[in-house]
Amino acid sequence: MSLDQVLDRIDAGLPDALDRLMELLRIQSISTDPAFADHCVTAADWLVNDLKTIGFQADRRDTPGHPMVVGHGGDSDRHLLFYGHYDVQPVDPLDKWDHDPFAPFVEDTPNGKIIRARGASDDKGQLMTFVEACRAWKEVHGSLPAKLTIFFEGEEESGSPSLVPFMEQNRDELTADIALICDTSMVSPGVPSIASQLRGMLKDEFTLIGPKLDLHSGHYGGPGLNPLREMSRIVASFYDDETGKVTVEGFYEGVHDTPQDQLDAWEDSGFDQKAYLDNAGYTISHGEKDRSCLEQQWARPTLEVNGIWGGYNGVGSKTVIPSEVHCKITCRLVGDMDPDKLRDRVRAHVEAQLKPDMKVVWDNDLEGSPASVMDITRPEFGAAQKGLSDEWNREAVFAGMGGSIPIAGYFKSILGMESMLVGFANDDDKIHSPNEKYDLESFHKGIRSWARILAELA
Amino acid sequence: MSLDQVLDRIDAGLPDALDRLMELLRIQSISTDPAFADHCVTAADWLVNDLKTIGFQADRRDTPGHPMVVGHGGDSDRHLLFYGHYDVQPVDPLDKWDHDPFAPFVEDTPNGKIIRARGASDDKGQLMTFVEACRAWKEVHGSLPAKLTIFFEGEEESGSPSLVPFMEQNRDELTADIALICDTSMVSPGVPSIASQLRGMLKDEFTLIGPKLDLHSGHYGGPGLNPLREMSRIVASFYDDETGKVTVEGFYEGVHDTPQDQLDAWEDSGFDQKAYLDNAGYTISHGEKDRSCLEQQWARPTLEVNGIWGGYNGVGSKTVIPSEVHCKITCRLVGDMDPDKLRDRVRAHVEAQLKPDMKVVWDNDLEGSPASVMDITRPEFGAAQKGLSDEWNREAVFAGMGGSIPIAGYFKSILGMESMLVGFANDDDKIHSPNEKYDLESFHKGIRSWARILAELA
Numbered sequence: 002m003s004l005d006q007v008l009d010r011i012d013a014g015l016p017d018a019l020d021r022l023m024e025l026l027r028i029q030s031i032s033t034d035p036a037f038a039d040h041c042v043t044a045a046d047w048l049v050n051d052l053k054t055i056g057f058q059a060d061r062r063d064t065p066g067h068p069m070v071v072g073h074g075g076d077s078d079r080h081l082l083f084y085g086h087y088d089v090q091p092v093d094p095l096d097k098w099d100h101d102p103f104a105p106f107v108e109d110t111p112n113g114k115i116i117r118a119r120g121a122s123d124d125k126g127q128l129m130t131f132v133e134a135c136r137a138w139k140e141v142h143g144s145l146p147a148k149l150t151i152f153f154e155g156e157e158e159s160g161s162p163s164l165v166p167f168m169e170q171n172r173d174e175l176t177a178d179i180a181l182i183c184d185t186s187m188v189s190p191g192v193p194s195i196a197s198q199l200r201g202m203l204k205d206e207f208t209l210i211g212p213k214l215d216l217h218s219g220h221y222g223g224p225g226l227n228p229l230r231e232m233s234r235i236v237a238s239f240y241d242d243e244t245g246k247v248t249v250e251g252f253y254e255g256v257h258d259t260p261q262d263q264l265d266a267w268e269d270s271g272f273d274q275k276a277y278l279d280n281a282g283y284t285i286s287h288g289e290k291d292r293s294c295l296e297q298q299w300a301r302p303t304l305e306v307n308g309i310w311g312g313y314n315g316v317g318s319k320t321v322i323p324s325e326v327h328c329k330i331t332c333r334l335v336g337d338m339d340p341d342k343l344r345d346r347v348r349a350h351v352e353a354q355l356k357p358d359m360k361v362v363w364d365n366d367l368e369g370s371p372a373s374v375m376d377i378t379r380p381e382f383g384a385a386q387k388g389l390s391d392e393w394n395r396e397a398v399f400a401g402m403g404g405s406i407p408i409a410g411y412f413k414s415i416l417g418m419e420s421m422l423v424g425f426a427n428d429d430d431k432i433h434s435p436n437e438k439y440d441l442e443s444f445h446k447g448i449r450s451w452a453r454i455l456a457e458l459a
Numbered sequence: 460m461s462l463d464q465v466l467d468r469i470d471a472g473l474p475d476a477l478d479r480l481m482e483l484l485r486i487q488s489i490s491t492d493p494a495f496a497d498h499c500v501t502a503a504d505w506l507v508n509d510l511k512t513i514g515f516q517a518d519r520r521d522t523p524g525h526p527m528v529v530g531h532g533g534d535s536d537r538h539l540l541f542y543g544h545y546d547v548q549p550v551d552p553l554d555k556w557d558h559d560p561f562a563p564f565v566e567d568t569p570n571g572k573i574i575r576a577r578g579a580s581d582d583k584g585q586l587m588t589f590v591e592a593c594r595a596w597k598e599v600h601g602s603l604p605a606k607l608t609i610f611f612e613g614e615e616e617s618g619s620p621s622l623v624p625f626m627e628q629n630r631d632e633l634t635a636d637i638a639l640i641c642d643t644s645m646v647s648p649g650v651p652s653i654a655s656q657l658r659g660m661l662k663d664e665f666t667l668i669g670p671k672l673d674l675h676s677g678h679y680g681g682p683g684l685n686p687l688r689e690m691s692r693i694v695a696s697f698y699d700d701e702t703g704k705v706t707v708e709g710f711y712e713g714v715h716d717t718p719q720d721q722l723d724a725w726e727d728s729g730f731d732q733k734a735y736l737d738n739a740g741y742t743i744s745h746g747e748k749d750r751s752c753l754e755q756q757w758a759r760p761t762l763e764v765n766g767i768w769g770g771y772n773g774v775g776s777k778t779v780i781p782s783e784v785h786c787k788i789t790c791r792l793v794g795d796m797d798p799d800k801l802r803d804r805v806r807a808h809v810e811a812q813l814k815p816d817m818k819v820v821w822d823n824d825l826e827g828s829p830a831s832v833m834d835i836t837r838p839e840f841g842a843a844q845k846g847l848s849d850e851w852n853r854e855a856v857f858a859g860m861g862g863s864i865p866i867a868g869y870f871k872s873i874l875g876m877e878s879m880l881v882g883f884a885n886d887d888d889k890i891h892s893p894n895e896k897y898d899l900e901s902f903h904k905g906i907r908s909w910a911r912i913l914a915e916l917a
Contacts, residue, residue, distance in 0.1 A: 160775075200677065204776040213740030218763045219658065219862030220886075222791050223755030224736075226745040229764040230698065236691035278682075282671030283816045287684040297681030305676045306687040307779050308770030313787060317618070318662040318825060320789055321765050329771060331778050333680050358741045367776060404677030428678075 003141060004456045010137040011448050018133045018448065019107070019116070019441075021051065025087070025125050026105040026118040032067055032088035032159040041067040041155045044087045048153055055136045056144075057151060062171075064163035067155030071174065074135075075145030079458060081381075082150040082177035082418070084408060085128025085184065086157035089120035090433045097435035107441065114441035123432035126439035127183040127424055128153065130447030137452060146455040150177055154408075157184075161407065168415045176416045179381050182409065183447070185402060185424030190440075192271035193389035193397040193450065195382060196422035198299065198374045201334030202405035203343050204367035207351060209235070209311075209326050210360040216322040225322050226358050229311055232326040235354045239304055245289040247304045249350040255337035259300045267295045270398040280428075299401020303333045304347070333405065340369025373409045373420070381421050381458060388453030389423065392446055425450070461599060462914040468595040469906050476591045476906065477565070477574070477899075479509065483545070483583050484563040484576040490525055490546035490617040499525040499613045502545045506611055513594045514602075515609060520629075522621035525613030529632065532593075533603030537916060539839075540608040540635035540876070542866060543586025543642060544615035547578035548891045555893035565899065572899035581890035584897035585641040585882055586611065588905030595910060604913040608635055612866075615642075619865065626873045634874045637839050640867065641905070643860060643882030648898075650729035651847035651855040651908065653840060654880035656757065656832045659792030660863035661801050662825035665809060667693070667769075668783045668818040676778040683780050684816050687769055690784040693812045697762055703747040705762045707808040713795035717758045725753045728856040738886075757859020761791045762805070791863065798827025828868045831878065839879050839916060846911030847881065850904055883908070 011018075030044035031037040045061045045068040052059035052072040059072030067088060092102040100106070105118035116126060138146050152175060156163055168175055187194045211228035212221070241248050274294050278284065286294045292301055311326030313319035332347070334340060351361055375382070377399055389397035402422070409420040425443035426432065469476075488502035489495040503519045503526040510517035510530040517530030525546060550560040558564070563576035574584060596604050610633060614621055626633055645652045669686035670679070699706050732752050736742065744752045750759055769784030771777035790805070792798060809819055833840070835857055847855035860880070867878040883901035884890065 202778075206776075216739055217862070218761070218765060218789055219791065219860075220756065221739060222761040222763045222789075222861065223746040223750075223759055224741075224744040224752040225739060226741065227763055229767050230694060233691040233694035233764070233767070234698075234700065236688060237695040240688060240692075242692065281674055281679060281683060283682075283684065285815055286682040287814070287816070288681040292681075294682040298678065301681055303676070303680040305680045305685055305778075305780060306691070306770070307676060307777055308772045308781075309687050309691070309784070310768045310770075310772040312764070312766030312768075314766045314768040314785065318664075318787060318789060319765055320660075320763075322763060323766075326767070327772065329776060331676055331680075331776060333677065356745070357743055358745070402677075403680065404675070 004453065006141045007137050007452045007456070008449055010141050011133065011452060014137060015445055018129070019444070022116070022126060022129050022444065023105045025129065026120055027103055029103050030088050030120070030155065031091050032156050033091055038067065041088060045070050045153070045155055048087055051132065052151055055132070055139050059151065062167070064167055066163040069155065069163070069167055070151065070153035072151035073149070075147050075149045077147045077459070080148040080150070080177040081458070082152055082175060082180045083131050084152045084154070084180055084182045085131070086124045086154040087128070088155045088158050089123065089125070090158050092119050092435070094435065099436055102437070115438040116441060116444065117436065117438050119437050121437055121439035122426045122430035123437065124157070124184050126444055127426060127447065130425060130444060131181070131183055131451050133448040134451035134455060137448070138455060146459040150175065164408070165411060165415065168411060172416060176418055179379065180409070180412045180418050180420040182406070182420055182422045183424050184406065185422045186426035186428055186430070187424070188398055188400045189271040189273055190427050191393060192395060193393040194400040194424070195377070195385050195389070195397055196375060196402050197377050197399035198335070199372060199402045199406050199409055199422070200404065201338065201340060201370045201372035201410065202407070203332040203334060203340045203369035205344060205347060206327070206329045206364035206367060208362045209328070210324060210362065211358065212322065212324050215324050218320040218322050221322055226356065227322045228326045228359070229323060231356065231359060232309060232311065232328060235351055236306055236309070236328065238354055239350070245287070247302070249304065249346050251346050252302065252304070252343070255339060256302055257336040259296060264293070264296060266398065267299065267401065268293065270400060295401070298403040300335055302335050302338060304330060306330050333403070334372045336372060336374070338372060340371055344369060370405060370407050370410045373413065375421065376419055379419065384457035385421060385423055385454045388457050389450050392450045392453050423450070423454070462911065464599045465595050465910045465914070466907055468599050469591065469910060472595060473903055476587070477902070480574070480584060480587050480902070481563045483587065484578055485561055487561050488546050488578070488613065489549050490614050491549055496525065499546060503528050503611070503613055506545060509590065510609055513590070513597050517609065520625070522625055524621040527613065527621070527625055528609065528611035529629070530609035531607070533605050533607045535605045535917070538606040538608070538635040539916070540610055540633060540638045541589050542610045542612070542638055542640045543589070544582045544612040545586070546613045546616050547583070548581065548616050550577050550893070552893065557894055573896040574899060574902065575894065575896050577895050579895055579897035580884045580888035581895065582615070582642045584902055585884060585905065588883065588902060589639070589641055589909050591906040592909035592913060595906070596913060604917040608633065622866070623869060623873065626869060630874060634876055637837065638867070638870045638876050638878040640864070640878055640880045641882050642864065643880045644884035644886055644888070645882070646856055646858045647729040647731055648885050649851060650853060651851040652858040652882070653835070653843050653847070653855055654833060654860045655835050655857035656793070657830060657860045657867055657880070658863050659796065659798060659828045659830035659868065660865070661790040661792060661798045661827035663802060663805060664785070664787045664822035664825060666783050666785050666820045668820065669816065670780065670782050673782050674780040676780050679780055684814065685780045686784045686817070687781065689814065689817060690767060690769065690786060693809055694764055694767070694786065696812055697808070703745070705760070707762065707804050709804050710760065710762070710801070713797060714760055715794045717754060722751070722754060724856065725757065725859065726751065728858060753859070756861040758793055760793050760796060762788060764788050791861070792830045794830060794832070796830060798829055802827060828863065828865045831867045831871065833879065834877055837877065842915030843879060843881055843912045846915050847908050850908045850911050881908070881912070
């Protein structure tokens with residue numbers, strides 16, 4: 002059996018694969034900080050060279066920001082694109098790390114071996130699972146398992162400013178049958194997970210202005226309209242506290258009820274609600290009264306306030322009625338919710354609450370993206386489910402995702418291409434935080450998983 | 460008529476009085492910044508020396524903070540204490556000043572001559588009106604008009620930490636028939652004003668805590684309780700938006716209705732409601748629906764939010780559900796409202812709103828003081844009303860004060876002494892702001908006013 006040969010090859014080659022990942026992890030490819038721009042180029046070059054060793058025709062493709070890496074290889078009727086990102090989050094606060102974030106090492110823990118480094122899980126370790134699967138396949142078969150396009154980005158952690166123009170300029174080159182993305186986590190440890198839907202995102206920010214200058218609360222307290230009080234009233238008015246629903250008119254337009262069998266499957270997916278709540282210090286599920294944690298997280302829209310600030314915040318007291326107060330919000334979108342329409346609705350809600358002598362100013366620089374629902378009837382999803390279930394000895398689950406992964410939306414809207422997201426991260430990987438790690442099991446079984454999926458698809 | 464001689468003496472001596480004030484204004488007696496501690500001592504010494512030239516037995520009295528100045532002079536059955544403060548507010552932002560804050564000068568303006576300097580109005584110019592009146596009286600009569608105790612503080616702008624201990628340690632020395640205080644403004648330009656009541660103050664601050672760490676809104680948005688949303692709900696719950704009243708149970712206990720004739724007199728006091736609203740950029744009076752601006756400002760309690768902060772406030776967006784959110788509040792108290800009881804009530808209101816998984820932490824370092832209502836039937840008030848009306852050719856008014864002047868409360872609670880507040884500042888004096896000024900008319904007629912009041916009392 003040739004798959005067995007590939008899997009054996011992966012097992013035997015794991016130390017070398019780990020060495021290669023360590024090399025990549027040593028490169029300080031922080032994309033938000035211009036001081037690390039050269040390191041991003043180094044990481045792109047490293048990937049180009051590595052892809053070439055597996056027979057890919059690969060290039061660094063420069064952009065106004067950090068470079069893309071594009072590689073092509075294999076020949077088949079089936080054309081797969083694989084996406085990952087080589088850039089990593091900043092490392093501050095550095096003093097919270099127990100070690101140098103860019104000096105990777107393997108650590109023995111009671112839960113098994115882990116790879117410690119910035120980017121180990123997000124996303125260098127994950128993207129290398131696919132690359133290493135291709136390498137083992139090539140070594141056993143002498144060729145790649147399908148027509149493959151590799152697409153690595155270096156700006157995922159800094160808003161992907163070059164992504165959409167690059168995709169628009171290289172539409173034909175980047176369009177495949179489907180995009181495979183390895184940048185997500187498993188529902189719970191050991192439960193292989195395929196994303197069936199991703200929430201969209203709407204960002205907005207507003208400033209409420211009351212008096213034309215900061216006032217003294219002894220002089221104007223009472224007759225003076227206080228924007229802190231008005232901001233509180235407006236934010237509170239977003240919610241129906243009885244039901245936990247958002248009150249913005251039309252907010253739920255485009256939201257579809259999740260079928261009961263899907264809900265049942267989710268509840269059976271290994272998600273540990275108690276651990277989820279414990280991790281945050283909650284004893285109960287909040288939010289919508291009649292929905293489970295999982296349904297709320299994966300299949301329901303939200304309007305969350307991410308910041309409010311105004312007035313005095315120093316030591317002691319200042320008797321001020323501030324002129325203005327600020328608020329940042331993000332909505333998570335599901336189903337067919339339209340971000341542009343929703344933005345108008347949220348703004349109309351706020352504006353309808355304004356009293357005389359109040360003004361609102363909106364930040365018009367914040368974007369929105371719709372939700373993605375995957376077509377899990379496609380053969381790639383069946384192949385992934387079989388490959389993952391075989392590898393992990395556990396039925397792979399189709400899981401929702403609470404987060405928003407804009408790349409899947411762009412593949413759809415710009416290239417007309419569906420995405421399939423399979424990832425091996427765990428919730429305790431501390432991505433974006435100090436002491437990031439990736440389980441060695443995730444890396445090893447991740448490589449094996451891709452080999453199995455590719456075998457199913459080949 | 461000896462009063463006329465005193466008034467003539469004041470007019471003739473105005474240039475010299477102004478020179479003395481300029482000297483005092485040159486001293487950078489900022490009390491909040493330890494770097495200026497020596498300047499505070501210099502100001503205290505300057506005042507001690509100046510009081511000595513008028514025949515006061517005066518001393519600098521050191522404290523753990525900035526020194527007090529105490530002077531005694533005159534001999535009569537009537538014993539008056541005069542209070543003022545020689546310390547001034549910090550000058551930042553310095554770039555908003557059109558000149559050096561400590562290089563005082565007289566400027567001609569379309570509204571008359573003004574004295575420009577930090578402290579010109581608050582409170583050096585005001586306290587010197589009384590000192591100069593005493594000087595002129597002494598020069599004409601050879602003696603002071605009553606038994607006088609002068610009490611100057613150097614920490615009024617920094618919370619008066621030494622005041623209460625000093626008063627307690629010098630109880631007998633500081634207790635007079637009544638305290639005269641010159642640290643307030645006129646209801647409107649040219650309208651001499653005597654405070655008939657001062658609002659009290661309650662300060663409080665609380666932190667609402669939800670999850671035990673900052674959460675990702677993609678992962679926890681929905682089922683996770685967001686303290687920003689809960690803070691908004693709680694702050695909004697303080698108010699009945701229909702009536703403008705505060706909903707905290709028992710909030711209005713101890714509040715007495717203002718008699719209609721008092722309300723009528725206030726409305727007739729020259730207060731310009733339109734100018735008051737214009738100055739803040741308001742077109743209407745907010746707050747309690749059935750109360751005028753003046754009644755709300757002078758005779759009604761308030762609960763104002765002075766600061767809210769929590770979550771992300773940088774550029775762009777951060778999908779965070781913060782662990783905690785902070786809120787600062789101050790209440791203005793009237794009538795017999797008890798600050799300690801009120802604090803308990805406000806806290807009980809907040810605590811009654813808490814949902815499961817929320818905690819509130821209170822700042823226990825913030826103080827409260829009750830309102831003061833002056834006994835305007837005392838002879839000193841009649842004397843002041845007559846003296847002021849004569850000087851300003853306009854009936855002096857008994858005015859409420861929106862602000863809180865704790866010293867009057869301390870005189871009452873520690874020394875059992877009533878206070879009478881007469882001040883000549885105007886609302887456009889920019890106290891606590893760049894380009895502070897004091898009208899030369901306020902200074903000149905202020906001195907003459909005190910001479911007339913002292914003549915009435917002598």
